Amino acid sequence: MNNIWFRIRPAFRRLALWIGIALAIWAPLAWLQTGSASAHAVLERSVPEPGERMEEGPAAVELHFNEAVESDVGSIAVLDDRSNPVTEARPEAPGDRKSLRLPLPELKEGRYTVSYKVVSADGHPVSGSYVFVVGNPPASPDASAFDLHKQVGHEGHGGYGAEKQLTVEQFIMYTIRVLYYAALLLAAGIMLWYALSKGRQPALEPWLAKWGLYGMRALLTGTLLYVFMSTRELMEGLPLADWGSLLLSTSVGQIWLSLLLLAAVGFAVMKAGRIAALLWTAALLAVESLNGHAAAMEPKAMTVAADFVHLLAAAVWVGGLTLLLALWFGDRKEAGRFAPAFSNAAWLSVALLALSGIGLTVYFMPGWDYLFYTPWGTLLLIKSALVLLVMIVGVLLRLRVRKGHFPKGTLLKMDGILMALIIVIAAIFTSISPLPENEPVNWHQMGEEMHVTVRISPNVPGDNKFTVKVWLPEDVGTPKSVALRLLSEDRPESGPIDIPLEPYEDDEFDAFDGFVKATYRSEGPYLPYAGRWIAEVRVLDRDDNERVKRHPFRNY
Structure with missing residues (x-):
């Protein structure tokens, strides 16, 4: 017996040695593994919440x-509602190294996103995002901001730009808009040239009086047609008695009445002298500035002022070019003196047109890429190309004039054609929305392992309602947890925004055989800025199996 034990004892020793080595290796790994669940730093508290x-x-x-976290690695950013950082400051770390503090400048009213990506002391990355709100910021403007139906409290005909095809009535409305816009610029432009030229070029005054009369007739006719058709469109389906309320009780109606009044008194203004002509022109262009996109944007004073400068420059150019063309065909010698x-x-006017146009576009557009999302942007790009051609033609005309030559007829005609095209485009695009229209997210996906529905309404930057529905097979049962996250595709470095979902009783008839349903919802400012997003639904069943579904969407 002792002999047998003596022979197998070395084998036991070797086995014990290997077991000891295995335990020595496994123990710290097991400790690390069990400890890893709590080793990563977790955000416990934040200010603001x-x-x-x-x-x-x-x-x-x-x-x-x-x-503890590493303060010198990673980043904290606070983004405004256009996803721009509000500060370039670096975060500060107190002595305990468990907190970070990012000083902020004075924040105005708005929605702000805190996005953090830091490294814990054990080397693991920790990231996330959340939203807080300062004051009571207005909803971010989209196509609905330019809907006159909403402005007058009559929303019975769909959202702004709801019609996808051009109807006969819309074509007529656009035609009238072009006539009105051309008449307004012509009348204002001739009146300005009358005020600037009176007493300086006596031979020009008969031409100014003649074309001033043409301009006033066109303005009165165009304004009557424009106000009538616009009122008819807004009050469709309502009794005729309500038309008076529209014109007298709403800002839109009062602007239209002011335009009609100015058009009517314009005939007498040219006889009243230069000061009256300048005041009338300023009043006409100021009222028109309140009758467009600029009045729907913030800060209103700045956008309306920029629109006024834009209209003033356009009027000087349109009125002067019309007069020069008339003189060129009627009196070449006088055309040479006026040129x-x-x-x-004209050179100063076109420069102001370009600068004010760029300024207004910056205010209207959250980003330059928005120019490619709507017909408004397409028309603006075409208009910009035409203005560039106008500048080239203007340089050629200016060179001839400075050399003492008559303006060349071909160049003048080309300038006139370009002017007509620009007026047509400007008249159309000032009556359509510069921003795309947001549509609610309503996504449903079927699957063998899970059905899921996500709804986000109205899908605008700011407050939204979030609804998540999940169907799991009956043998799996109801989910252990359901999470909804929003991930920014435009800022992939930002952490996900977690939506705090709460269960609710759903009375919609949307059952599926063999599946059980769980429903959740939330409401709040969890969609902080416009852009491209991914809605991520993470479902954990009772056996801790995770199912993940993603759906891309965007808003403006």
Whole structure:
């Protein structure tokens, strides 16, 4: 017996040795593995809190973690409602290294996103995002901001730009709009040239009086047609008695009445002298500035002022070019005398047109890529190309005039054609929305392992309603947890925004045989800025199996 034990004892020793080595290796790994669940830093508290609404902006953002983080690695960013950083400052780390503080400048009213990506002391990355609100910011403008039906409290005919095909009535309305816009610029332009030229070029005054009369007749006719057709469109389906309420009780109607009044008194203004002509022109263009896209944007004073400068420059150019063309066909010698004055004014006018147009586009468009999303942007690009051609023709005309030659007829005709095209495009695109129209997200996907529905309404930057429905097979049962996250495709470096879902009783008839349904919803400012997003639904069943579905969407 002892002999046998003596022979097998070395084998036991070797086995014990290998078991000891295995235990020595496995023990720390097991400790690390079990400890890893709590080794990563977790955001325990933040100032401001996720979803918090504040009367005034915070002096700083504070993030408090359960473990130490590396303050010199990673980043914290606070983004405004256009996803632009509000500060370039670096976060500060107190002595405990478990918190970070990012000083902030004074924040105005708006929705702000805190996006953080830091590294915990054990080397693991930690990231996330959340939203807080300062004040009571207005909804971000989209196509609905330019809907006159909503402005007058009559929404019975769909959203702005709801019609996808051009109807006969819309074609007539666009035609009248072009006639009105051309008449307004012509009448205002001739009146300006009358005020600038009176007493300086006596031979020009008969031409100014003649074309001033043409302009006033066209303005009165165009304004009557424009106001009538616009009122008819807004009050469709309502009694005729309500037309008076529209014109007298709404800002839109009062603007239209003011335009009609100015068009009617314009005939007497040219006889009243230069000062009256300048005041009338300023009033006409100021009222028209309140009758368009500029009045629907913020800050209103700045956009309306830029639109006024834009209209003023356009009027000088249109009125002067019309007068120069009339003189060229009727009195070449007088055309030669008028050409230098027009050349100087036209060059300044086109420069102001370009600068004010760029300024208005910057205010209207959240980004330059928006020019490719709507017909408004397409028309603006075409108009910009035509203005560039006008500048080239203007340079050629200016060179001839400076050399003492008569303006060349071919160049003048080309300038006139370009002017007509620009007026047509400007008249159309000032009556359509510069921004795309947001549509609610209503996504449903079927699958053998899970059905899922996600609804986001109205799908605008700011407050939204979120609904998530999940169907799992009956043998799997109801989910253990359901999470909805929003991930920004435009800012992939930002962490996901978690939507705090709450269960609710759903009374919709949408059952599926062999599946059980769970429904959740939330409401709040969890969609902070416009752009491309991914809605990610993460479902954990009772056996801790995770199912993930993603759906891309965008808003403006």
